Amino acid sequence: MAAILTYSDRHVDAHLLGKIMLARFLALPLRSVHRLLVQTEAAIGPVGLAQCVSAGRLPGVLVDEAPTQMGAAHLASALVKVINVGEKLHLVYLRESSVREYRFDEDRLRQLIAQSPCPAAIATVVRKLRLINTRNRLTHALVTASVQLQHAYVASGDIMRLVPLTQETVSAHLRTDPTLSVVADAGRVSRLTRTLSIALSSQQVVSLGTLLPKPRKIYQNYVDYIIREERNRLICGELRKPLSDNDIVSILMHKYGANVLRRTVASIRQDLGIPDCRSRYQRMDYLVATAGFSTLVPLNAQTLRNVVPPSAGVYEIRAREPASSARPDAGGWQAEATGQIRSGIIYIGSSIDLRKRLGEHLRGNSDNMLLHELIVEGAARVRFCLVSEAGRAVERRLYNVFCDTFGSPPTCNRMSP
Structure with missing residues (x-):
């Protein structure tokens, strides 16, 4: 029978508590895992574990031993990069901590715990080392399987070559792997895909969830x-x-x-x-002008962190637009047909840092209170396009095309760019 631990005056099954700890550990971002690994390895000597545990790598993995400074900056968020060699894809990990594996001398470990005056300290370090083992083994198996099953997309970078691949399908595939000692249920796969990303051979960094559509x-x-x-x-x-x-x-x-x-x-x-x-x-003119824009995403803090880059670009904000916000010179655009055409477009703008500027709109720091009110009340969405030329000029062209197409400016654009 599993041991029973006392926590906050409640009895918690040790096996259940272990599952909860693993679930939380799998959801940690790479930097947090690396920091925990460094701290845990530093504790191996002080608790006397040096004779019972040895550190190595997962079998058969490749690690980028000398990443370039430019490459390290560009791939800072990626777990692994994919290299095309002929028709084969090779995975090269970008951090040593992502492939670390600890091997235990179980007999010595039991003897050490039995003889130690502080067995709890040893058990804590061992538990963390085993968590790192579990995460790295499961992560490697998940990334390898996902890349193999989405070979055509990973090799080309063409999203039209993606195939449906749910987390349940990948989980079932991993459970057939006799070399994987970790239980790869869909919940664990889900937690890993939320935080991990890979770099394709084109240097494009995509979330691991992209491979599981x-x-x-x-x-x-x-x-x-x-x-x-x-x-x-x-x-x-x-x-x-x-x-x-x-x-x-x-x-x-x-x-x-x-x-x-x-x-x-x-x-x-x-x-x-x-x-x-x-x-x-x-509205074909405006459609042509916005052909290179991203898809619409919710305008919220999570989207700004995970989707919108801190780069120069132009953007379009949409929200539910109340009738009272109509311009007096709108020329009747709020008639049913024209209102459908505008599709709730309330603002067109540009910035040298899209993430920062959209964050200002979201928090109401952009000195445009009508825009902030509509964003808060209207379930706002945004789409954007990165630009290499002067963003203000691109914004002006887009603004003029909008006015030509719809007969008036967006409600929250108070003046021409």
Whole structure:
């Protein structure tokens, strides 16, 4: 029977407590894991464990022994980088701590604990070392399996080559690996994918979750690509009008073999910030001008940390726009058809640091109180485009195209850029 520990006047099963500790440890970011590893290794000698444990690497792993300064800065958030050698993909870890493995002399360890005046201190260090072992083994197995199962995407960097791969599928795949002694349930896979990222051979850093897309995410990529191609085909004259949802359903079936319902296509369009075919026909100029923008994401603190880069770019903010915010010179744009076209676009801006500027809008520090109120009240979303030229000039062009397309500026743009 498992031992019973007393914690906060409650009895906690030791096995359950171990699972909770492992779950929390798997969710830690790389820097926290590295810091804990350094602290734990420093405690091995003082508690007398040096004769009972030896440190090494996971079998068969590669580690970047001398990362360049530029590479280290660019890949600071990545766990591993992928190198293409012919048709094979090789994983090279960027931190020694990510491949550390500790081997124990169990007989000596039991003897040491039995004879030590402070067995609790030894047990604490051993527990942390075993946690590091478990995390590194599971992480290596997860990354290896994910890269193998998404070989076409990892090798090319083309998101159109991703295939549906759920966490449950990967978990089931890992459980068939006889060399993996760790239980790889879907919950543990989920915790690791939240914090880990990998660098593709193109130097693009993507989250590990990118390699584990649900079917809807794949359909979203397809629909986004089809709409982008639609713009090119409209410009070249191959299409006379934008594609309807039924047209997109037909393309998904015949080109990609994806059986998607029309209402699912409509829902995906809304997630991507793409209006229906009638509205797209009326706003083609603005669609062309924003062809390189990201997909719409919620404007909140988590998105700013994880999605929006601290780089120069232009951005568009959308929110539910109350009728009272209409401009007196709007020329009747709030009529039903025109209101659908604008799709809640309330502000167009630019910045040399998108993350900082959007954070100011979110906190109300941008001296635009109407914008802040609509962001807070209207479940705001944002999309952006990185620029290498002067962002102010790009913002001005986009602003002018918006005014030409819709007949008036966005509600919260108080003056022309």
